[in-house]
Amino acid sequence: MLEISDKTNLLEQASYKYTLQDVPEPNLYRDVYNYEEVPKVAFNHRRVPMETPPDIWITDTSFRDGQQSMAPYTVKQIVDLYKLMSKLGGPYGLIRQSEFFIYTKKDREAIEKCMDLGLKFPEITTWIRATKNDFKMVKDLGIKETGILVSCSDYHIFKKMNMTRRQAVDYYLETIRDAFEAGVVPRCHLEDITRADFYGFVVPFVNEIMKLSKEAGIPVKIRACDTMGYGVPYTEVALPRSVPGIIYGLQHYAGVPSEMLEWHGHNDFYKAVSNAATAWLYGCCAVNCSLLGIGERTGNIPLEAMVFEYGSLKGSLDGMDSTAITEIARYFSDEMGYEIPPMTPFVGENFNVTRAGIHADGLMKDEEIYNIFNTDKLLKRKPGVTISKTSGLAGIAYWINEHYDLVGDQQIHKDDPMVHALKDWVDELYADNRTTSISNKEIKEKIKELKGND
Incomplete structure (x- = not known):
């Protein structure tokens, strides 16, 4: 039929x-x-x-x-x-x-x-x-x-x-x-x-x-x-x-x-x-x-x-x-106290965060190189970096610019003395057998200390 x-x-x-x-x-x-x-x-x-x-x-x-x-x-x-x-x-x-x-x-x-x-x-x-x-x-x-x-x-x-x-x-x-x-x-x-x-x-x-x-x-x-x-x-x-x-x-x-x-x-x-x-x-x-x-x-x-x-x-x-x-x-x-796994796409803490210094260097030049889309526009989340033993000078510079909202001429670069001082401090921490990333609070306190010594 x-x-x-x-x-x-x-x-x-x-x-x-x-x-x-x-x-x-x-x-x-x-x-x-x-x-x-x-x-x-x-x-x-x-x-x-x-x-x-x-x-x-x-x-x-x-x-x-x-x-x-x-x-x-x-x-x-x-x-x-x-x-x-x-x-x-x-x-x-x-x-x-x-x-x-x-x-x-x-x-x-x-x-x-x-x-x-x-x-x-x-x-x-x-x-x-x-x-x-x-x-x-x-x-x-x-x-x-x-x-x-x-x-x-x-x-x-x-x-x-x-x-x-x-x-x-x-x-x-x-x-x-x-x-x-x-x-x-x-x-x-x-x-x-x-x-x-x-x-x-x-x-x-x-x-x-x-x-x-x-x-x-x-x-x-x-x-x-x-x-x-x-x-x-x-x-x-x-x-x-x-x-x-x-x-x-x-x-x-x-x-x-x-x-x-x-x-x-x-x-x-x-x-x-x-x-x-x-x-x-x-x-x-x-x-x-x-x-x-x-x-x-x-x-x-x-x-x-x-x-x-x-x-x-x-x-x-x-x-x-x-x-x-x-x-x-x-x-x-x-x-609600729910712990979202940090690597969860779109919502995890590390979703658009990099630890590698070479990636941070790319983000500083153009965030599109290492970010999947404009996460600031679509999710109100700027791409970020965490500081660890692999972050390098570029990662530290990017972290400072991101967390202190430095834009344009205000931005600091990886040849800045503050960046080098922080890099030396990071290297010392990991030379002393540290295995975890450095928290944002620790970095901000160290920056205050370094500024106080100027």
Whole structure:
């Protein structure tokens, strides 16, 4: 049977209708996931087209997945971070939604205070258990959309839930009907999709969800969750690990529109950002992230990373205020006591700091030589240097100019007597078996001492 595709406007075979394979034993993909070995990446050399949607955006899970790996945030912290997130997302709401827990009095207070701010973006959504009481709480708060866990791999269906695939589908659909009856848009979280039988379970299950959505006259969102970080962005990779294949299949064989499709990834194999960008490129409008990447195990997709990934792909930040990233990082550090690993891109203490004297010499001549972009403009963070045994005269001169805001004719150069005196002092410290960098406080005190001796 041939039909005109709404997506491609071309005649396509409509015979690819997948039915649920209610297998007696779980498919655990032991050839890929041996458990005693590194997971394998298998190729089938099948290509799918890259179909980037006209609009792409970011959603947030900092107050849900992020909170699961930290001490619970206070109401004030949630409200403050929510406001900063709104600032970061800009006037067009490119950080479109943020999901919250709803179970405790504190959770509900935080939601109410964020709603009272009257900010259009990020829209407040929730994540709940599949019970009528939880749906009632969502409706009472005026929340329009909520996440529902619908685990889709046989690891979860057989091993955790002790169900068959058919039983799992029936249980999930009953839950989704409850959401529709409550007038709430369900966001179905396809947990562990990168270990799931894609055409034997995922596609036929999502087809049933889409049918139910059409009957109810209420839209439904599908979140593809790479729960263990197994997804890979490479082209021609076989399912279930192929990110392009998952996005393509959900669109073309399960009928999920791009704007209803969301990618949620983890960073267990360092692929969170590349997988998220790949999801965008192959037809997924939304990527779900958390501030600083904080989340289960190795964390989620860092939200700040996808801000710059967006700018790279679209050629513009489209109104996003990237300087808010630095404010967010400082808030985590100063107000919440969270220690950001110093080498973390964009937010770490050493992100745009160099220790090598030869690099500092380049920075003095033109910061573009050793800085990735104008970090002062985009992040309100000037490139810096730390003083160590490898800093040299150039590094010391750069440090003085940076920390005392010396510009133009005021700047000192590496042949300045003060620079040479500091260099001699640094060399003496390291000759005495010092192994750490010299703190800013130590250097400033030494400069005061040297000036006092003049």
